[in-house]
Amino acid sequence: MTALVDPGSITVPDLGPLSRRNYLNAGYSVRSWLLTTDHKRIALLYLMSITFFFMLGGAAATLLRLDLMTPQADLVQTETFNKLFTAHGVIMVFFFLIPSIPAVLGNFLVPLMVGARDLAFPRLNLLSWYVYMIGGLFTLYALLAGGVDTGWTFYAPYSSTYSNTYVMATAVGIFITGFSSILTGLNFIVTIHKMRAPGLTWFRLPLFIWSIYATSIIMVLGTPVLAITLLLVGLERMLGIGIFDPRLGGDPILFQHLFWFYSHPAVYIMILPSMGVVSEIIPCYCRKRPFGYAFIGFSSFAIAVFSFLVWGHHLFVSGQSIYAGMVFSMLSYMVAIPSAVKVFNWTASLHKGSISFDTPMLYALGFVGLFTMGGLTGLFVAALAVDVHVHDTYFIVSHFHYIMVGGAVMGYLGGIHFWWPKMTGRLYPEGWARLSAILIFVGFNLTFFPQYILGYLGMPRRYHVYPPEFQVLNVMSSAGASILGLGYFFPLTYLIWSLYYGKRASSNPWRATGLEWQTPSPPPTENFVQTPVVLDEAYDYKRMDGQLAEGGAA
Amino acid sequence: MIDDGFRLLPEQASTHAPHVDLLYFCLIGLSVFFTALISALILYFSIKYRRGNTKVDRTPGSGHSLSLEIIWMVIPFVLSMGIFAWGASLYFSGYRPPAGSMEIRVVAKQWMWKFQHPNGRREINTLHVPVGQPVKVTMISEDVIHSFYVPAFRVKRDVLPGSYASCWFEATRTGEFHLFCAEYCGTNHSRMIGRVIVMEPAEYEDWLGGGSSKEPPAVAGERLFEELRCVTCHRPGGATGRCPPMAGLFGREVKLTGGNTVIADENYLRESILRPGAKVVAGFQPLMPGYDGQVDEEQLIQLITYIKSLAKP
Amino acid sequence: MSGETQAPALSPLAHQFDDLTQQNEADDLGMWLFLCTELMFFGGMFLAYTIYRTRDEATFAAASAKLELLWGTVNTVVLLTSSLTMALAVHAAEVRQRRKLIMLLLGTMVLGTAFLSIKFMEYYHKYVHELMPLAGLPFKWDGTSPGHAEMFFDLYFAMTGIHALHMIIGLGIMLVLLVKATRGGLLGDFSGPVRVTGLYWHFVDMVWVFLFPLLYLIGAR
């Protein structure tokens, strides 16, 4: 018997999915979770942790939006406001968005998709969760002890000399969490290179793997630069090593170079995995191979590489040489091209498909729209003269929320829904899920579209009090945020509900291709009973539907 | 008063603003076009190829098309290079003051703006400027990074501690406009705001003449030059042999020990006053004591303005 | 990564791998990727060094002359020697020579400790000569541009300090290896941890190879 898993063989009926042994019922003790090296369990540990941080960051955002309903400072003190937006940024960026898809869906899916029993370094994987949690505890300590008010960007010399809040504890927390990111990325790269199932060549890989691979490159090569930057800020605070503070002979712009060398590519750590998720969802709900597979795949690499060439566009008004500014502006437009390639290819994938509008597809289509808008406004901020005007205004705030929330979070939620049956063995309630997908899309646009206008009008970001003429748009934004908040609340509720009352899922409820669907839901601890052998390209929906039809006819 | 009605676009009050807005409108046009294109295609395909529709031709194509891929790589590339060139040329002119600009000195600190006009008149958080006259603001911060931002002029520049930064604008209409600090600078960042009051040149002259006793920065600088005993070595009449001459220095290229050359600009003069050993002019000994900690930012500006005034024949 | 190959059972192969070649290649690749991140980590500091040095080369040279070239050179020899013993230790582990492995690991650790001792002695000398501008300690500079000289010493302490920290971590890992080796582990097919620790150690050596000319030699003439 060869260990061949035929894409069509899943028509074999699944008898009582939860009655057999799987990774969830392999052990119930706390110890079996906290000392697990199973990538699927670690993914769930991450899922719970990042959900906690998402709610924390969301709470901060709620307070911010409430306070900004009026031009005066009436809900909280200005010190508190500054600490809130810092907390929102730090938590959402470092403790939610960066680990979101890679650490949850990536951890769960990478071994399954490449047909491996686990990641290359399972214990290292567990270690990175602990590292993440320790970093998170430091940051939580900083927040509870009194907060930090530098903004998530930690610009020197404010962060290194002037702020008298808990900068050190936060920086240590982010520094530590960075290692979690590095170790996760490293683990993925090694796994994708060395652990692929027999026959699974690069061009047979799912596009999600391509995008996770590109993400991992950024994690491995970018994160250490953030680490050294924060370390130098820390040394400046503690020991007076004056690398960044001009009073100590340093150059504050050097901080910005080093910080954005990581933090610009970090945006692509957030968006690339979402692009991967969308590239999985669209073919499944169009029942066809994505248009231009190779171009979608390679554009992930192109984005990863180009993302390291453009950081200086955060420094157009900072006192960077205007000639360097021009170089960075031109290079920034290079990122637009692989992004455009992706959007066009996804759109073309719909052509001649057989399209259904289940929840993951709604998120995917929402992603394409919002990412297009976020990406196009990227053209505005890369244009030097326009950036001079909109830099550090709400235009920027809106632009990166379109990418990070409209893009990354939509993709994340789409992915969570798409693979929820695989992860838990349960189906979510479709009606509620569609409703919240639509609510999130509408709420998101209501929240952030007015901020584009606010930004071009000149309202600077991180303003607690603002001139009265900006109030109307701020109220609109806050109103939208309440819809958005409601939209996020629903999935949290019905997904937990579905764990207990959801319908049992078969091994392949969406009739999707991909190795992860060739094993029961939830998968057994060792992922596959037999190591799969791959003979075909990914996304062979034609063959799968053909066999289903035959099976039905027989 | 500042116009505080509801609007969708900021006021245009500088020569630069309409140029930026034109680029902005083109970008909006481009964005609307592409968003509409993508949305329309998604909608069209979604309806035509919905699962329930069985009457539609779904014979699969090849699944890829090199010519399509090339088209949608080349078109964005060409468009974006055009935008780049347009934005860059505006940026270049936006940061390079024309000859004959009036110069206003700005010192920013947590959380206020201090301005000094050419005749020495000072003001805080309010900046009076004449209409139709290019104004160059040269700025420095006493503490953290701030950012000088006047939305109606579409101009913004970070104000750094430790080195001078500048930008310029030419107001085209009288009125009052917002001045914001755009770079987060601590607790009262959002209260580090002010007004730019654009006046008719004659009114501005009147305004300049009013106010309490004042001393033009160059004059104050000359007084400081004597008080700090700079004058013992750097005689205004000419060189003493112990030090390079000050007359005609500003804006020139200076040869340094070690073979490098440097332009004697404001940042060079500032460094040479505070830390004279950093860049020693070729042929001279590093004899001068440093003035780091002995002069504040405003005095430094006065000294530099004085040295600058010596450059004029 | 170094711990990954230590399967609890007698088999050298961890459950997720199919064969030893796959496992060894995965271990090596993992370590190399980690060294990539290390390189970028040090890269940030080397960039800061480059920027501040090009700003004032003369002062940097003058400040560099205050370092003890003799001890710097001795330390380079010590560290290069420790790289040799480490390479030989990896070899000994691979060809299953337990005594040799233990001796060479010990030798590497002794040399590493010697390097750190000399380094800290140099730090102490800097402290005595008031050339340690850290945490408000007095900094005495009689030449020109004390600010730029201070920057040199700031960078000197940051770069060598972080390098020393890497050595301390390396010594800690080697201590674990030593314990395992005395219990008869790490030989033959089990030698993966020694190999990847070797990679790490050589990398730390390589960083010093650049730190030495950049910090000690620019003021030697």
Place this chain on the structure above:
Amino acid sequence: MSHKRSAVVIYVTVYVILLLLLALTVEAARHDLGYWNFAVSLLIATVKAVVIALFFMHVWNSTRLVKLVVATSLLWMVILFTLSLADYWTRDWDSIVGGSQDVTPLDSTH
């Protein structure tokens, strides 16, 4: 056995070469070669690092993938340096172009 012998021989040879290079770089640094001092010391350091990587770290007979990883990390260092220095080394251009058109060399030694 020959494999074992040859590995040890290679390591010791490499070690001797490294010590010779160290002697060379210290000696070179003691002479005033102007700008060449820096170039020479950096060149020698690079040669030493390459030797360590190739032989002590076995890049010489590693898989192509490891070589690719090494090359990539070096390329990223080049990116970090080139683009950052592109800023630092062109900042002065501003004062040439923007400052005044009448830049004339000033004879500082009168």
